[in-house]
Amino acid sequence: MSSKFVSRPLAARFSRAVLSAAVLSLSLSFVPGVGQVQARELPDFTELVERVGPAVVNIRTSERLRSGMNGSPEVDEQMQEFLRRFGIPLPNQRRGSPRGGGNGNNGAEDDQPQRRGVGSGFILSADGYVMTNAHVVQGADDVWVTLTDKREFKAKVIGADRRTDVAVLKIEASALPAVKIADISRLKVGEWVMAIGSPFGFDNTVTAGIVSAKARDTGDFLPFIQTDVAINPGNSGGPLLNMRGEVVGINSQIYSQSGGFMGISFAIPIDEAIRVSDQLRGSGRVVRGFIGVAPDDLSKDVAEAIGLGKPTGALIRSVTAGGAADKAGVEGGDVITKFDGKLIEKASDLRRVVAGLKPGSKAVVQVFRRGAYKDLTIAIAEMPDDGSARRASGDSQEGKPASGAAALGLQVSEIPDAQKRELKLRSGVRVDAASGVAARAGLREGDLILAVDNTDVSSVKQFQGLMSKAEKAKTINLLVRRDEVVSFILLKPAAK
Template sequence: MRSNTQHTLQAWWAQALAVLALILTVGSMQPAHAAAKDLPDFSDLVEKVGPAVVNIRTTQKVSQVQQNAMPNFPGLDPNDPFYEFFKRFMPPMQPQQPQQPQAPRGKSEREVPAGVGSGFVIDSEGYILTNHHVVDGAESIFVTFPDKREFKGKVIGSDQRTDVALVKIEGKGFPALKIGDVNKAKVGQWVVAIGSPFGLDNSVTAGIISAKGRDTGEYLPFIQTDVAVNPGNSGGPLLNLDGEVVGINSQIYSRTGGFMGISFAIPIDEAMRVVKQLRETGKVSRGRIGVGIGEVDKDVAKALGLNTAQGALVGSVTKDSPADKAGVIAGDIILKFDGRKVDKASDLPRIVGETKPGSRVNMTLWRKGAEKTVQITVGEFENEKAAKASAPKKTEPAQADRFGMAVSDATDAERKSLGFGGGVVVRAVEGVAADAGIAVGDVILQVGRQDISSAKQFAEVVKGVAKGQAVPILVRRGENSFFVVLTP
């Protein structure tokens, strides 16, 4: 009896354990199945947009002397990581010896491969968008579609500052990509890149948007992604999951020449603004106001009464420029331009650049603790060369003040050389002023919210500053001005 009972119990436990194991197995498989189901499938997207993404090859003219002086590796850019490999391990192509006396240099030029990039059709009439650096200096441009059709391209216009170029091929009915809304793109969303890395046509990579509005020191705020982009991807589209273009793949962050997990794309809305001008005039016209600017840090903002560190600090104003005529002075902080908020200094050149030259707009400034609105007529951008100021002559230093500065009135020669009316010249510096970066020869224009006109007035103003009170000091150095916050 006991043996039968034990046998029955053993059988029951075996069945229970089997059922439990099955439940655990099914339970553990469920999330993995669900997770796999949530992953995007890019195949339909690629099939839809792929025919509009093109390979771009360029050629350049070089003299026969240049051609013979270096190894010939067709199709490889010297910046390519593989270029050095072929240079080391493959013998250069040997040029044929001329059978006749060498022709004059102008007649011995020939076209050689210059580079490989990508692009995409934005209009069925044959307009193709790519990067400026892909077609820059090209003698001939060849556009190849995935179906192997090849066309000769013509540059309609190219803009180095935004790295955008518009190419046209002859024909009609070309497949074109739809332009998306960058403002709807969110950090963390999936994106896809299609291009020709290292000349490998129609390569597809995917990743997510890592950041938006990324400042890299360039004119535009970039879209940062972790999509694998390599040399040859330049000019190709960055697409959302609806197959719409949200950016143009343009740059990578790399210490090796290859992909390291960080790539940058030009926002498509910025690029299309450039395209509009290129189609209409073949060039880009930008606004300018003639100011040198810097960032506003937290200490300066607090000392000047601003609630947040925002805007662009005017460090210098070009003589007879739109800003000068509008009454803008060094030390002003530009908060808004034509109704658009200036969050950081790098926003201003972009906003002004997008404004049509000749437009008369309102500009909101922060000056001496209050907002001030001025009207300014936007000029046209041109390369400006700031006049180099000669160093002020040194005189016998006066006694140092509570900030550690000894100042005196500027001589007539100094005022003429530096081109300013008020202010005092720093003759010696130590203590907190030296620690903050003030140097001999700097000109002090303001202390707090008071303009400085003489050394006597400067001493009185400094004497009235309470102990421990942070005070903004407007300093001019050469052609530029900046704020320094000092605490006596």
Template sequence: MIRLNLKSLFACVLSATVVATASTAMLPLSPAFAQVRALPDFTDLVEQVGPSVVNIRTLEKVNPRQGQPDQIDPDMLEFFRRFGLPIPNIPNIPNGPRQTPPPGHGQNPNPEEQPRGVGSGFILTSDGMIMTNAHVVDGADEVLVTLTDQREFKARIIGADKRSDVAVVKIEATGLPAVKVGDVSRLKVGEWVMAIGSPFGLENSVTAGIVSAKQRDTGDYLPFIQTDVAINPGNSGGPLINMRGEVVGINSQIYSRSGGSMGISFSIPIDEAVRVSEQLRATGRVTRGRIGVQIEQVSKEVAESIGLGKPYGALVRGVETGGPADKAGVEAGDIIIRFDGKKVEKSSDLPRMVGSTKPGVKSSLTVFRRGASKDLTVTIAEIEAEKTAAKTPEKTPKATESKMAQSMGLDLSDLTDAVKKELKIKGGVRVNAAIGLAARAGLREGDVILSVANVAVTHVAGFEKVVAELDKSKPVNILFRRGDWAQYTVIRLTP
């Protein structure tokens, strides 16, 4: 019979536990344990920045109709308008379908102020300057600002810029808690950020997340900060705040298929917003620079074929006659690779660089032209409406026989002096017909070929000579002009 000595058994278990614990303590921490960090606490930030965030309501003067149904809730109106959803067919809804009143139902000559939308903003200066989105105050007849202490003020719109979606409004108050403006260049992807605003009119709502990406190009004038912070209708115009309690962006847009937050939100970088606000406060409007070029992205295939290597810069498709770029010597087919010494990584960078430059300033341009870089100086002009491009001349000179051109599927002819003068070019050859290789490369009748393999061609004989000397195993880049715009294509002479 075996007797169990509980005292001895407890001693053995305790001893084994101590040994195991000591052994574990001597082992190095795994990377997973070493990277564990406590989740951030946002309470101090809310107390610090919360009083600087305001609720913005807008009103619009409308003519009420007899027997009309109830108005749509202003919070839901902002929801429908901002995110492109159909607005219900209710009379007097801004930007929504209007109903024609039945016979005998006239309009009241005394307009009434009806709620138009809701949004957010934040106090920029202690004397009442408030920053928000332009779309929040756009079309408003009256703007009402409510502080966290429930004081309400009528605000005056100082200025709004639709291109950047930045607006500044002013309330008559002093001693207000202004925000601290942060340094966007220090913002890192993966960093925690917080938003405060009034989603659906729920004032001072706090949401948090991380920075998903920087310099996100969404097709707008400014590059955006992308986050996964929950942003909903009514958050527009509110601040994006870093862990130091500094504003780094203005919450402006979301990507959504449902109209609500899907974890992809976009904020205007605060440095860009402040630059715009300074102009709005000084003059009530924003002036932007222009140089008068039509541009597009440089493809990898074109970059390799013309000797640029890595695809970067902005390909000049057309130059405005008499514009700043034209006077500086920029030509269609150039690739602008630097502006004021700064590298142009992608075509969308150039309008932002030029746009932020004051009109009248002389700036440097570096262009890549026919295999070499060339430095130019351009005087920035103020942005204006685009001019209408001229039509392609219909004159068709007599065709010149070219065996090399025919092998590429091209029927070419020399340009007359009159056509050269009309197009304002020194040379080139006209495409009378394009089949086979040329057609597959996108060439067509009426195009004017300016260069082949980075070599300018002034007549068909020159084209023939250049093509005859080409390495047929490599793709050939062709710069051609269609109407007022120039672009590259690539033809592969061998399969």
């Protein structure tokens, strides 16, 4: 029998089968409850929005432009930060109160140009504590919180931790709707989550998606939650919620090549954020452990070459002279494999474990050195303050603009005596961070500043005093040592 006679009845039977299936499908669509069963398999967020929505707030900030802030190079830096983190105050020249209209005050502040920013947040407790991102309120002179019932409150920044990007605000109100905090250990990859925030200023916008990954390394101190929830500028600081209406994270970052949402967003795990917020509410700052090392990830080739086998552990690139690790006997080239009983898989693990320890406590560290393991005991020191903490009322600096070294983007600390002896230095301070004017002038972390305008620097306190006096000058002359080379670096405050 030829193939053409076989194919016709098969084709006819296939056509009848397809037609029957189509008729069955069409008939089932009219059976009560079938379509409803399928619909119930998809999440319904309406109840969650009604229940949690009132606890989500809109945050507006304003910053009075300082003398010399003409906008050119600084605007570029701000826009880069805006694209990376969104919610940072945007530069513009509108006048008036944070809502855009006059506030009835004809004082000098009302006539100053303002930078405006918008972000999100959520109410932690009924007595008015609000959580948001640190970068939402960073540099703000005034912070305003608007509730869903349109009430608006001027907020006080209780504390902000730039390292984890967590901030706590306080508004004078009571009996407020507060969020519930989730058990983050129950969060699973693939489960539905929802975000509420103010993207582009559109208050109480709801978006949804799934958890794409957990413990995603994008920073030194936090393993982020990755989602595909649509997050855009203004969502910063808003809550990420599970289907039980509990907060699992704070929306903080996006990955983007265009500045807009591209399907990858990151949230700070709420358990980490609560630990930070507890310290901020208690003292206005976060205290972390510190041992004074520069760790790096270990490659497979290096691990095999040194006899470790697997590329696990944190390779110590350098050790701060006179620091906690140096005193304990840690050396450059060591691989830290355990710290305080916890396995160290990579450099970020070491940073997080050490940061979580209480300064003054002791910990046993296991190092792999020249083919053998060795246990050392380290007395944990305190991590230097990055200068980002805003303290509660009663701090004489609350609400005041940055001045001196901070205004120029400089954060410094004392040089350990052992390092001074090693480098044969009589005085100086160490640069811990450089941004803004200082970074553009060429300063960077690790530089040693020996003199300001031909005056030797003896301490951090004296350096701050010298910088405060010199800030009004057109140019500040710094004598800087980097490695074995000493040079002059000129700061121009007018370039702020």
